[in-house]
Amino acid sequence: MTIKEILESLEFFSSLDVQEIELLSSFSSLSSYANEYLLHYENEQSQNLEFLISGLAKSYKIDKHKNEIFLYYIYKGSLLSEIETFKSQTLDFFSNISIAEESLVLNIDYELFKSNFLDKNKLCLELSCEVNARSQKLQSLINREFIYDSVQKVSMMLYGDLEMFNKLKRHDISLILHIQPATLSRVLNRLKRNNIIDIIHGQIKVLDINALKEVAND
């Protein structure tokens, strides 16, 4: 796929006409990254506005004991960059961004993008939506870390992203949910005993979605 085709395929740029897509593609480029590649360090500055075209990226921080604190996943078609202010000519990264699955990233020169689109009140709504989506992820993070108990955390992930749950190792899931592996095992046993889920060859199958939702929102 060419850059132009990629831009046309992204919902974010759907409001642009052909000429604008042409202009945008003139200062955009594509980069592909292998799994576990560390794309950005926290507090790093970038000149590019980045979109994840395919693959999966992970946002995390490191605490003083060198423990990885998982924040959220960035899925394909989403903005990788973080926009803290529209006044700045550069973009700062609040957290470390690493590639979780082999990915393709679209890089757009932010200064040119700003002068050609944002300053002309184009794509502002789309950008606001992306900022809102990031805000929602942070809200989920607050719920996960401060409000939910262990059972709710696991149930919420099973209910919201079962595919991802089955794809990842148990150890990684416990890291994401910020719980101990033993606790994850206990919760899965508890859900299995209550006939809400079943575990077949290590893969989770939801038996009672309503009961799972109830546990998650309890």
Place this chain on the structure above:
Amino acid sequence: MTKIKIVGILIFTLSITLALLSSHMSKQNSINNDFLDVINAQKAFTQDIAKNIFFIYRYRKTSTNELDKSIKAFIKNMKNKDRLIVQGDSKSISNKLDDITSAWNKYYLLVQNFRDTKEIVSPYANILLDKLVNDIYHININLVLEFDELIKLHNKEYDNKHYFTKTLQYTLFTLLVMLLLYLFTQLKGLISFMQKFLSTSKKIITNSSIKELEPIKIKDENKEILLASNNFNFLVEKINISIENSSRSIEHSFSSLYQVENNIEDLLELIYTMQKSLPIDKELTKKEDALIDSLEELTTSAKKLQDLKSDLDALVSSCILKS
């Protein structure tokens, strides 16, 4: 410390006093030397006059210019003498000066007579000239002796007058030396404390550990030094106790947490067994959720304690102190 301060002030005051006294003595010595220079110059001039007289008496046709010059120089120097004598005035010196003046007047009169008689050429004038030269010779010797006596009198008077000042100067100097010695003995204790403090601190730093710190051992009677070493040792003791207590508390917390965890595990096992035989009980499930969460909290707390322990270990025996 107060003693050192007082001794320091005394040393400073004594040094200033000694400096002023030395300056005064130096000034007096300079005046004395000037006076002696004048007296010696007068002595030299009378000798010069006598020498010229004898030369002219032997060679009659010789000019009297040199003789006149010596007389003029003597008279000019007499004015300086009068100025200097005022400062070292005493009765014996005054009397001696009167004697010298009287002798000089006689001498000067004879010299003038010699000058006048020298021009006359007659047998009688020759007899007079012989007598005049003879008189000049004797008065000159008399003048030299009088001058020597004046110098002796002046030196004696000078020594008497400055005896007190010199004694005071020596006394103050001795006192200053004694104070310096006393200050050194006082500082010796302080320096020894500083050296021990520095070596102990260095030991702590190079050991890269704050475990089992050793206190400073000081044998000093100085209150301030004892107080400082006690404070340092108290701090060292506190650090040792804190490190010991912290390690013990963390270990105790660990074991307590594991005990609680085991109890909860047992409780969970009990709930599982109860649920196997009975239909799902919502209340029981909620209790199970709470227990799972409690276990999670306990495990997290144990992990946090472990992190805290490693932080403490790093503080105790890592290279934190090196930086």
